[in-house]
Amino acid sequence: xxxxxxxxxxxxxxxxxxxxxxxxxxxxxxxxxxxxxxxxxxxxxxxxxxxxxxxxxxxxxxxxxxxxxxxxxxxxxxxxxxxxxxxxxxxxxxxxxxxxxxxxxxxxxxxxxxxxxxxxxxxxxxxxxxxxxxxxxxxxxxxxxxxxxxxxxxxxxxxxxxxxxxxxxxxxxxxxxxxxxxxxxxxxxxxxxxxxxxxxxxxxxxxxxxxxxxxxxxxxxxxxxxxxxxxxxxxxxxxxxxxxxxxxxxxxxxxxxxxxxxxxxxxxxxxxxxxxxxxxxxxxxxxxxxxxxxxxxxxxxxxxxxxxxxxxxxxxxxxxxxxxxxxxxxxxxxxxxxxxxxxxxxxxxxxxxxxxxxxxxxxxxxxxxxxxxxxxxxxxxxxxxxxxxxxxxxxxxxxxxxxxxxxxxxxxxxxxxxxxxxxxxxxxxxxxxxxxxxxxxxxxxxxxxxxxxxxxxxxxxxxxxxxxxxxxxxxxxxxxxxxxxxxxxxxxxxxxxxxxxxxxxxxxxxxxxxxxxxxxxxxxxxxxxxxxxxxxxxxxxxxxxxxxxxxxxxxxxxxxxxxxxxxxxxxxxxxxxxxxxxxxxxxxxxxxxxxxxxxxxxxxxxxxxxxxxxxxxxxxxxxxxxxxxxxxxxxxxxxxxxxxxxxxxxxxx
Numbered sequence: 001x002x003x004x005x006x007x008x009x010x011x012x013x014x015x016x017x018x019x020x021x022x023x024x025x026x027x028x029x030x031x032x033x034x035x036x037x038x039x040x041x042x043x044x045x046x047x048x049x050x051x052x053x054x055x056x057x058x059x060x061x062x063x064x065x066x067x068x069x070x071x072x073x074x075x076x077x078x079x080x081x082x083x084x085x086x087x088x089x090x091x092x093x094x095x096x097x098x099x100x101x102x103x104x105x106x107x108x109x110x111x112x113x114x115x116x117x118x119x120x121x122x123x124x125x126x127x128x129x130x131x132x133x134x135x136x137x138x139x140x141x142x143x144x145x146x147x148x149x150x151x152x153x154x155x156x157x158x159x160x161x162x163x164x165x166x167x168x169x170x171x172x173x174x175x176x177x178x179x180x181x182x183x184x185x186x187x188x189x190x191x192x193x194x195x196x197x198x199x200x201x202x203x204x205x206x207x208x209x210x211x212x213x214x215x216x217x218x219x220x221x222x223x224x225x226x227x228x229x230x231x232x233x234x235x236x237x238x239x240x241x242x243x244x245x246x247x248x249x250x251x252x253x254x255x256x257x258x259x260x261x262x263x264x265x266x267x268x269x270x271x272x273x274x275x276x277x278x279x280x281x282x283x284x285x286x287x288x289x290x291x292x293x294x295x296x297x298x299x300x301x302x303x304x305x306x307x308x309x310x311x312x313x314x315x316x317x318x319x320x321x322x323x324x325x326x327x328x329x330x331x332x333x334x335x336x337x338x339x340x341x342x343x344x345x346x347x348x349x350x351x352x353x354x355x356x357x358x359x360x361x362x363x364x365x366x367x368x369x370x371x372x373x374x375x376x377x378x379x380x381x382x383x384x385x386x387x388x389x390x391x392x393x394x395x396x397x398x399x400x401x402x403x404x405x406x407x408x409x410x411x412x413x414x415x416x417x418x419x420x421x422x423x424x425x426x427x428x429x430x431x432x433x434x435x436x437x438x439x440x441x442x443x444x445x446x447x448x449x450x451x452x453x454x455x456x457x458x459x460x461x462x463x464x465x466x467x468x469x470x471x472x473x474x475x476x477x478x479x480x481x482x483x484x485x486x487x488x489x490x491x492x493x494x495x496x497x498x499x500x501x502x503x504x505x506x507x508x509x510x511x512x513x514x515x516x517x518x519x520x521x522x523x524x525x526x527x528x529x530x531x532x533x534x535x536x537x538x539x540x541x542x543x544x545x546x547x548x549x550x551x552x553x554x555x556x557x558x559x560x561x562x563x564x565x566x567x568x569x570x571x572x573x574x575x576x577x578x579x580x581x582x583x584x585x586x587x588x589x590x591x592x593x594x595x596x597x598x599x600x601x602x603x604x605x606x607x608x609x610x611x612x613x614x615x616x617x618x619x620x621x622x623x624x625x626x627x628x629x630x631x632x633x634x635x636x637x638x639x640x641x642x643x644x645x646x647x648x649x650x651x652x653x
Contacts, residue, residue: 003058003066009034010073012293020058024051027070033097033290033300037074045071097292100281100299101273117183117213124207125191131228134197138234145181145190148242153180154249154336155193156232163224169278175232176276177336177352178218182244184338186213186221192229201230216338216350217275237336240322247336248323254331254357259312262431264361265324266307269317274336274350282347307358311383314428318342323355332356365439377436381457384432388464391425394418398472399554412473419472426467433461448505455498455510459517462491462498466524480525491521512541516551523554531555571597571606575616582622587631590623594634601641608645617642 002017007027011034018027028039035042044051046064051057057064064070144151156175159168169176180190188210196202208223240246259265271283286305292298312321319342323333335353337346346353363370370376398418401411437457440450469484480488495518502510515538522531532555539548574597581589597616600606611617617639624635 003064003068005057005064005067006069007031007291008069008071009293014291014293014296016291016297018057021056023054023056024062025053027057027072027291028053030289030291030297031072033288033302034292035072035074041075043073043075097290098281098284098301099292099295100284100287100301102282102299115213115215118187118210120187120191120210124210125188125195126205127192127195127202128205128226129203130200131203132199132201132230134200134231136198138198140180140194144236150239150242152182152237152239152244152247154178154235154237154247155180155189156235157189157193158230158232159189159220160228161220161222161224162226162228164222166220166222168220168276171278171280174278176219177274177279179237179239179244179247179336182218184214184216184244185219186211189219189229192227193231193234196229196231198231198234201228203228214276218350219276240335241341245338245341248326248333249336250323250326250331250333252327252330252332254328257328257360257362259325259357259360260364261313262311262435263313263364264309264311266309266358266360267320267324268305268307268356268358269320270301270354271347272352272354273347274352279352282351313431314387315344315424317345319346319353320355323353324357327355327357329357329359365435366442377439377453380432380436380439381453381460384429384436384460384464387425387429387432388460388467391422391429391464391467394422394425395467395470395472398422415473419475422470422472423468426464426470429464430461430468433457433464437461451501451505452507452510455501455507455514458494458498459510459514462494463517463520466491466521470524484524488521488525491517495521508541512538515541516547519551523551523558526558528555528559531558571600571610571616572614574600575614575619578619578623582619582626585626587626587628590626591628591631591634594620594623594631594638598634598638598641601638601645604645606645608648611642611645 002019004015004017006013006015009031024044025039027044028042031042032039046062046068049063051062051064051070052059055061140153141151143149144153154177156177157168158175160166161168178185178189180193182190188206191210192204192206204227205225206227211223212221214221235249238248238250240248267285269285270281272279273282281301284301285308286301286303287299288302288305289297290300292300310317310320310324312324315321319335319337323335327333333355335355337351337353339349361370362368363372363376365371365376398415401415437454440454440457443450465487466484469481469487471478471480471484495514499511499514499518502508502514515534519531519534519538522528522534535548535551535555538545538551542548574593578590578593578597580586581593597620601611620635620638620642624632
């Protein structure tokens with residue numbers, strides 16, 4: 001249970017909760033941002049005694065209790081570390097620390113029924129008075145404003161809604177950003193900006209109907225007789241998808257070198273809210289917890305925080321990766337994202353991603369500047385292994401869920417999301433293994449160690465390549481895609497080579513792992529006999545391997561699924577023959593077919609979905625109407641079997 005202490009600093013005091021087992025050293029880490037000195041140069045006093053950095057606060061040595069007062073100040077003679085302070089602006093006034101606001105995303109605005117973006121007519125947007133002249137003219141490009149285009153005009157404004165006495169944005173020294181012609185913003189603002197010069201401040205009169213449209217929360221919607229608009233600047237930005245959803249501004253191009261697929265780069269990133277009220281920071285790679293007078297414990301940006309490492313092209317932080325691939329070291333950019341753009345691994349709503357590329361790992365294989373030989377190979381393979389493990393864990397989750405319950409409307413979306421992760425993670429692993437294999441082949445060595453590594457990489461590549469296209473849920477019952485067929489074919493060829501290599505080297509571990517990979521590929525390819533053969537060899541080699549029991553269960557489920565699939569085809573054939581028999585009045589043939597249908601239903605060799613889809617019950621009813629008592633009795637039996645199958649399906653059995 002935490003305790004509360006009062007921390008008194010030169011700039012003020014604040015009550016903060018602390019864990020009893022935490023140390024004064026931990027507290028100093030949070031105080032360094034307010035005192036602007038390194039932790040070792042901070043003195044903490046409680047009841048006139050200096051606290052011991054490494055002893056717990058509530059220890060006998062420190063004696064800090066609930067409600068205690070701790071004085072925090074720089075040690076005597078210590079000079080403030082300017083590198084820890086924010087840089088002064090042009091007026092030599094220090095900026096405040098950037099506090100990260102982690103509030104809930106704004107609620108999406110509810111549009112009026114059948115709301116359509118209005119069009120501006122003559123008199124809807126009138127410039128009434130120029131309060132301050134502009135300093136730079138500009139010419140709007142109609143192609144950038146209307147329709148599809150790779151370029152857009154981005155305007156940065158400050159807007160005063162005079163009648164409501166409101167200013168947008170609410171932050172001082174900030175601006176409101178809109179793309180001219182954006183279909184998700186009211187057209188009034190575009191109509192006003194094209195009448196202004198950069199730096200100009202003017203009074204406008206606008207009709208309510210051309211202002212009151214803002215589905216994304218990017219512009220004011222209040223009605224007013226007059227608006228005061230200041231055009232701060234105009235930028236030409238890249239429209240990544242040509243639909244205003246992803247707008248990229250490269251602020252600094254950086255060095256000439258550009259990151260390639262799978263390169264590791266060091267970056268600083270920040271997420272800002274993009275809304276009319278302001279563009280405040282809501283997440284950052286530099287986030288640290290600080291004790292700030294007037295706030296308490298708050299997340300802030302530490303300007304001295306080291307860069308974080310990401311791999312471009314792996315799709316884990318799409319917005320960060322996109323900017324990182326467009327700039328060189330020392331470069332920076334901003335990506336303006338609408339609420340439905342690049343939704344993975346980022347806060348909800350409209351946001352701005354700010355990215356600074358600090359450096360790159362130049363390792364791209366033998367001969368490249370960052371090549372470290374065997375170490376680079378091992379790192380690449382281990383990276384692939386981590387992705388493959390993630391993909392395999394999610395595959396197991398999906399298969400376990402499928403065996404426990406039937407998919408419902410609410411669960412299908414979750415299943416689809418997990419299946420997407422399986423494919424994505426497996427694809428990342430596949431690319432890592434392919435790259436490592438290319439590096440090994442470039443080495444051109446017959447060393448035993450290299451051969452073993454090639455075999456290991458080939459096996460993992462076989463598994464990752466097939467897993468990247470594996471079907472789950474309802475799709476599992478469908479036909480394999482051409483991509484999946486090619487991946488299975490490649491996997492078999494790779495595994496055959498590895499198996500032969502393992503046997504020639506008498507490497508039992510390689511042979512065993514190769515057989516396990518072969519088993520997985522055979523199950524995915526729906527080759528039951530080959531899967532059984534691989535399983536038998538594995539069990540003969542290591543009968544105590546518990547994973548083989550799970551593999552045996554998977555083969556059994558595959559056999560059942562294939563049997564049901566075959567039954568679906570059989571029921572359709574029997575149904576067609578029954579239709580012919582009823583139409584031709586052949587009672588003997590109809591009786592024979594009804595007997596076969598009942599057997600198929602009672603033995604569970606066909607699914608309820610197949611029976612329902614082909615509407616077998618309708619043709620059974622037509623046979624019962626042929627006027628034969630025997631056919632009527634058989635028909636009733638078939639109807640009962642159909643109802644029993646429907647009940648089982650309803651229970652998820």
